[in-house]
Each structure stands twice: as C-alpha cells, then as structure tokens.
Amino acid sequence: MSAAVTVRRGRVLAAGTAALVTGTAVVGALIGVGGPASTGAYAAPPATGVTQSDDAPLAGAANDSAAQVAPQLDTSPESVQRDETPLAVPSDSGSGRRVVFDMSDQHVWLVRDNGRAARSYPVSGSVYDNLDPGTYEVYSRSEQAYAFDGSGSMRFMVRFTQGDNAAIGFHDIPIDTEGRKVQTRAELGTAQSHGCIRQWPDDAKALWRFAPVGTTVVVTA
Template identity: 60%
Template structure:
C-alpha cells in the first residue's frame, strides 16, 4: 500500500475590500467663517497709510489753489494720532487783474465833486459816494432821490442828525436821518427807505437808482447805517448832476 504524503493546505484568505478614501473635509456652506481680527500693529499701519494719503492729497490741493508748493509739514499740525490730520489751506485772494477789473466797473466819482472827506450825491446817476481824506472811495451805492426838482447842485454840510424820524406828512417813519439842506416844507437829507404806517417799506431794493422820494435821499438800511457812521455834523456834502 503506497503511502501518500498528506499536504495541509492553509485556508484561502479572503481579500479585504479596498480601503475607501475619506473625502477631504469641506466646510459646510451654512457655517459662517469668523472674521479675522486685526492686530493693533496692523490697525496702526492702516491709519498711518490713510493719514499719508490725506496729507499728499491736501498738499496737492494747496499747491493748485495757492500757486506754489506746500509740504506735508506745513499742512499737518502736531498730533499724537496719525489718523487725525489737521490741514490749513492758504487764503486764496483774487488776482490783481480781477481787482482792477472790479474797480473799473465801479462808476467813477464825478469830476466836479470837490476834494477831501465828503459825501457826493449824483442826481443823474442816483448814486452816493463816501470819500475819505485820502480820496479813496470808502463806499458807493444806488439811492432814490427826489422825484421833484427841489435840490440845487452845490456844496452843503451836515447840519443835524436823528436816529429815528417821522416824515413831514406823517405818512411813515425812517431811520438814520442825516440832514444837509432845507426844502420848501421840510429838511432834506439822507435816510433809510421809509416804512409806511401799514408797516411796509415804501419801495424795494431793486427800485434804488430811480428817483422816487418826495424830497430826501433814500438809502437801503445797510447803506444808511454806513453813511450815519461816516458823517458827523459838519461833514461836506456835494450834490452834482
């Protein structure tokens, strides 16, 4: 009887299924990311950058307006906080050519109006000039003189003044009355546009430059105040054509 060598076979191993790769974790779309906090160093750097930008911009504006160069030191005042910029722009004055043009547009003082400190009233132009001791025009403006021929041309002087006055016919009141002549029925002088008994002004500012009064020279209130301050008793008044 032949012998057969018994062979022990190891049981077949079952192959394990391939290991599934775990997908990369993706954040849920509903999960909000927390904002990143800026450190104090970054905040300071940002503030410094903003300040520098403002300085450069202001320097450029100052250069364009002033017609010259302006450094950052001239524009920024002392400040411990770089984010705070205090700028002072130069005062821009009108060019000399514009000033000369404005002076040329102002009506010239009548040639026959005398000399020295005086008030000049032109009946034809319905205009007043306040002229100082140096022959400079301190102020000039339109007025409304008399619609009647009751004032002769010539040289007068201020005789009296009244802060408040009533019209000769009691139809209204006026302020800053500066008298320099006498008419047929009452004194003649410069004063504010009268206020009627109904509380309304007897004319508008746009009507100045037209003869509308019953005998005096009407002025807008600001001009009446200016003449009142300019003309004490004795001030020369020249009436021209």
C-alpha cells in the same frame, strides 16, 4: 424620535434668528442705521434776517450823537439782484473827505480824505426838482425820524439842507403807517422820494457812521 426632531428643529430656528439679529445690528452699526445720531453730524445754521424800513420828506427831533451801529448781514433775495459795479467819484465833486450825491446817476459816494471812495451805492432821490447842485454841510442827525405829513417813518436821517416843506437829507427806505417799505431795493438808482435821498439800510448805517455834523456834502447834476 419625533419629539427629538422637533427639539432640534426649534434650536436650529432659534440659532438662525439670533444670527439674523446679530448680523442686522452689525450692518446697522457700520452704516449708521438704527443707532443714535453721530455727535459729529453737521447741523445747518439757523436762518438770519435783516430788519428793513421805508421813506418821504421828513422832520424829526435832532440827535447828533455819533452812535456806532453794528452792520447786519444782508441775506434778502434782493441782495443778489443789484448791479454793484462801483462808479468813479465825479470829477467835479471837490476834494477831501465828503459825501457826494449825483442826481443824474442817483448814486452816492462816501469819499475819504485821499479822494478814494470808501463806499458807493445806488440811491433814490426826489422825483421833484427840489435840490440844487452845490456844496452843503451836515447840520443835524436823527436816528429815528418821521415824514412831515405823518405818512411814515425812517431811520438814520442825516440832514444837510432845507426844502420847502421839511429838511432834506439821507436816510433808509421809509416804512409807511402799515409797516411796509415804500419801495423795493431793485428801485434804488431811480428817483422815487418826495424830497430826501433814500438808501438801503446797510448803506444808510454806513453813511450815518461816516458823516457826523459838519461833514461836507456835495451834490452834482
């Protein structure tokens, strides 16, 4: 009698354990726990970055090819800190297709033939009084250029006049000899350079595409 009771109890315990395991598997299948990852699950996209660079007055071998530069997505924290409100094209900046640089506002406009701005953005011109208001013309371009004093390098140099020490033009924010940008994006809109006009890399690429040799450049006070 005792042996029969023991056997029946063993069978009941085994049956209960099997039921518990089966129930757990069913619940797991319903809520997705313990099973393989769903093939429809969302995977976060990899982070992207933007290579940047910085500036000073410069000289560099001319490269007048109209190279097309693919725009890059700007995902830097600074990209949401600037006031991007466009300013009106200066009324005293002439007519036709041109690049306009206003020294008071530290702002650039890329103006189409119809007089409308294709793009406008803050820049950093020279801290020195080395540029007179007037009409100029792009005469040389270099995709890579260097400061005349060896202090750094910059990209997308578009020259339109000559200063005391070197050419004056538009380029991206230069990089010093230790690989650091010489100013922040937040400082654009204020005079910071030693001769040229510094631009954020995306803006520098846009001007590079817009202004081949022969393009009119108008500087306003």
